[in-house]
Amino acid sequence: MPNPRSALKFRPGNGGSPDSARLRTYRLALPPVSGVFRPRLVALCAVLTAATFLLFCWGLTTGDYPIGFTEVVRALVGSGDPGTVLVVRELRLPRALVGLLAGIAFGVSGALFQTMTRNPLASPDMIGLTQGAGTAVVAGIVLGWDGGLGTQALGLLGALASALTVYLLSWRRGTTGYRIILVGIGVAWICTSATDYLVAKGGRFQAQAALGWLVGNLNGRTWDQVGPLAVALAVLLPTALLLGRLLRTLQLGDDVAIGLGTRVQPVRLAILLSGVGLIAFATASAGPVAFVALAAPQIAQRLARTAWPPTVASGLTGALVVLGGDLIARTLVPGTELPVGIVTGVLGAPVLLWLLARANRAGSGG
Amino acid sequence: MTGKRARTALLVALPAVVLATLCLLSLALGAADVPPDQVIRALFGDAPSRFVDNVVWTVRVPRTALALAAGAALGLAGALMQALTRNPLADPGVLGVSAGASFAIVLAVGVLGINSLYGYVWFAFAGALIATVAVYLLGGLGRSGMTPVKLALAGIAVTSMLWSFTQAIVLTDVDALNKFRFWSAGSLADADNGMVWRVLPFLVIGAVLALACAPALNSLALGDDVAASLGRRLGLVRLAGVSAVTLLTGASVAVIGPVVFIGLVVPHVARVLAQSAGIGPDQRWLLPLSAVLAPSLLLTADILGRLVARPTEIQAGVLVAFIGGPFFIAMVRRRNPAEV
Numbered sequence: 001m002p003n004p005r006s007a008l009k010f011r012p013g014n015g016g017s018p019d020s021a022r023l024r025t026y027r028l029a030l031p032p033v034s035g036v037f038r039p040r041l042v043a044l045c046a047v048l049t050a051a052t053f054l055l056f057c058w059g060l061t062t063g064d065y066p067i068g069f070t071e072v073v074r075a076l077v078g079s080g081d082p083g084t085v086l087v088v089r090e091l092r093l094p095r096a097l098v099g100l101l102a103g104i105a106f107g108v109s110g111a112l113f114q115t116m117t118r119n120p121l122a123s124p125d126m127i128g129l130t131q132g133a134g135t136a137v138v139a140g141i142v143l144g145w146d147g148g149l150g151t152q153a154l155g156l157l158g159a160l161a162s163a164l165t166v167y168l169l170s171w172r173r174g175t176t177g178y179r180i181i182l183v184g185i186g187v188a189w190i191c192t193s194a195t196d197y198l199v200a201k202g203g204r205f206q207a208q209a210a211l212g213w214l215v216g217n218l219n220g221r222t223w224d225q226v227g228p229l230a231v232a233l234a235v236l237l238p239t240a241l242l243l244g245r246l247l248r249t250l251q252l253g254d255d256v257a258i259g260l261g262t263r264v265q266p267v268r269l270a271i272l273l274s275g276v277g278l279i280a281f282a283t284a285s286a287g288p289v290a291f292v293a294l295a296a297p298q299i300a301q302r303l304a305r306t307a308w309p310p311t312v313a314s315g316l317t318g319a320l321v322v323l324g325g326d327l328i329a330r331t332l333v334p335g336t337e338l339p340v341g342i343v344t345g346v347l348g349a350p351v352l353l354w355l356l357a358r359a360n361r362a363g364s365g366g
Numbered sequence: 367m368t369g370k371r372a373r374t375a376l377l378v379a380l381p382a383v384v385l386a387t388l389c390l391l392s393l394a395l396g397a398a399d400v401p402p403d404q405v406i407r408a409l410f411g412d413a414p415s416r417f418v419d420n421v422v423w424t425v426r427v428p429r430t431a432l433a434l435a436a437g438a439a440l441g442l443a444g445a446l447m448q449a450l451t452r453n454p455l456a457d458p459g460v461l462g463v464s465a466g467a468s469f470a471i472v473l474a475v476g477v478l479g480i481n482s483l484y485g486y487v488w489f490a491f492a493g494a495l496i497a498t499v500a501v502y503l504l505g506g507l508g509r510s511g512m513t514p515v516k517l518a519l520a521g522i523a524v525t526s527m528l529w530s531f532t533q534a535i536v537l538t539d540v541d542a543l544n545k546f547r548f549w550s551a552g553s554l555a556d557a558d559n560g561m562v563w564r565v566l567p568f569l570v571i572g573a574v575l576a577l578a579c580a581p582a583l584n585s586l587a588l589g590d591d592v593a594a595s596l597g598r599r600l601g602l603v604r605l606a607g608v609s610a611v612t613l614l615t616g617a618s619v620a621v622i623g624p625v626v627f628i629g630l631v632v633p634h635v636a637r638v639l640a641q642s643a644g645i646g647p648d649q650r651w652l653l654p655l656s657a658v659l660a661p662s663l664l665l666t667a668d669i670l671g672r673l674v675a676r677p678t679e680i681q682a683g684v685l686v687a688f689i690g691g692p693f694f695i696a697m698v699r700r701r702n703p704a705e706v
Contacts (some may be wrong), residue, residue, distance in 0.1 A: 182695075186695040193685075193687030
């Protein structure tokens with residue numbers, strides 16, 4: 001039996017596909033619970049879960065008004081003094097939950113897109129979804145078009161509209177991952193330019209508000225943002241995880257996947273829908289937090305030493321990056337609250353570079 | 367054989383004629399229209415009135431020249447970058463060059479208080495250079511050395527880092543924000559002769575380097591191993607290529623802002639045209655073709671921007687995306703994905 005780690009080689013871009021004979025060995029070698037054969041991946045998910053939980057709790061205790069851990073727990077169950085309960089339950093908990101959920105959504109969605117298109121550059125921030133959300137929100141801010149819908153709804157509508165546009169425009173007797181990327185880039189640039197134009201057209205304070213949203217931040221998030229996000233994730237995450245398995249065959253190229261009995265177009269549409277839904281809700285709640293959907297899957301892939309971005313680990317990495325970034329953003333300069341997107345942009349970069357530098361030739365580096 | 371020759375001749379003549387026509391239109395159209403015959407007379411020093419002479423020589427000629435120079439530079443840089451990284455998604459925007467220039471400009475305006483265009487042009491150029499060198503060095507880290515994907519990922523990492531720094535400054539400094547938001551939309555409106563002359567030397571050196579790389583890029587397309595066995599010195603080719611990209615993008619981004627769509631879309635168009643003329647993916651054709659097609663796109667956008675919103679105008683960078691985007695999408699749809 002060939003080593004499963006090297007049986008599948010993840011080749012981004014237009015690289016070649018592994019031969020199907022080795023693939024079959026790989027598929028048959030794995031029972032439904034792949035963890036049996038991937039102790040490293042299981043261990044990684046455990047570590048990431050623990051780290052995410054710790055960061056989540058740490059975030060609840062930290063702020064202008066430090067609260068001890070036991071106080072936080074008491075505030076969560078509703079006892080303790082009213083001030084602490086207010087800070088924890090109404091200010092910090094929704095913020096931390098938006099960070100957690102949006103981070104998971106960014107990571108999982110990035111993993112789906114990157115695996116489906118076999119290109120690490122094909123993150124949702126490259127193919128027009130976050131840009132569509134950005135244009136809608138900035139139009140709302142600058143032109144006053146929100147019609148009482150609010151930023152979150154506009155962001156959601158913008159992301160879904162651009163996703164639909166990309167999908168319809170890339171449909172021509174079916175779609176291919178590659179065509180989706182290229183059409184997505186076209187749509188992304190149109191949206192970015194429209195946003196740039198709106199920002200240049202608006203007043204200086206509108207422009208500042210627009211840019212503040214475009215960076216992505218968790219400041220002032222309330223339960224209004226948590227609710228829709230949580231419901232969306234409850235539906236979309238299980239779907240995404242199930243689809244993640246089907247992605248393995250798509251990765252080999254359409255012809256091989258069809259040969260192996262995968263119904264390529266329905267699977268691709270389902271993946272797109274769940275990936276788009278995740279990214280749309282996450283962006284609508286937290287703004288287009290820089291780099292997470294792109295970097296989290298790449299980081300998770302290198303930590304797990306798998307040949308593709310592992311779905312669950314990517315989601316956890318995304319949550320870790322967003323929560324950690326927000327914690328740093330809140331505490332870096334006392335008295336100010338930097339947007340989390342600035343921190344994820346600055347910190348995500350060296351991590352990715354470090355992993356790049358460590359990459360070896362066994363397919364994990366690309 | 368003659369059929370192929372005729373198509374090749376058409377491939378050379380058609381873009382040239384289109385570009386020349388656009389130049390004339392760019393000189394004629396704007397807030398005040400000047401009839402084409404008067405434009406031509408003004409160009410030869412025989413302007414019918416002082417006003418026409420003034421409009422043509424001090425407003426329209428620098429603007430058109432800047433569009434030609436910066437557009438050609440962006441097209442060349444994009445084609446070069448896609449060939450170097452063997453990734454059709456690569457463009458100077460992805461590899462950190464534009465982000466470097468943007469950050470340096472914001473730094474100059476926001477932190478150092480430099481407000482004159484000539485002051486921050488040099489910052490933009492330095493920023494682009496530093497960012498490109500950083501991406502190049504970082505992309506070569508690790509045991510397997512530089513690979514196309516590592517280079518692109520390093521570019522994205524550096525881009526996102528610089529973009530975050532830029533946002534951090536812009537969000538806390540309303541003056542810097544005001545400069546930045548007009549500059550980043552990509553406008554040719556402030557062009558004057560000094561700007562063109564200042565960036566021209568860099569663009570010429572960059573273009574010469576780029577064209578010198580073309581034969582080596584053809585071997586590089588066959589893969590590193592094949593190129594090396596054909597006697598190409600890969601490190602040298604990449605160094606020359608990246609230097610050319612830096613010079614071309616740094617200088618053009620500094621004067622017209624980060625209009626990155628051109629670098630992405632034009633090489634794709636050039637490949638389609640070259641293929642329909644029966645030439646195929648030969649960089650010795652694709653690079654010059656990109657250098658002619660790119661200013662055509664930029665000029666079209668600039669001219670439309672002047673006409674659509676008269677008496678004000680819409681930034682060329684915005685319209686480049688609105689023209690190039692649908693065109694790009696249509697092209698992607700029409701072609702077999704393997705060819706695009």
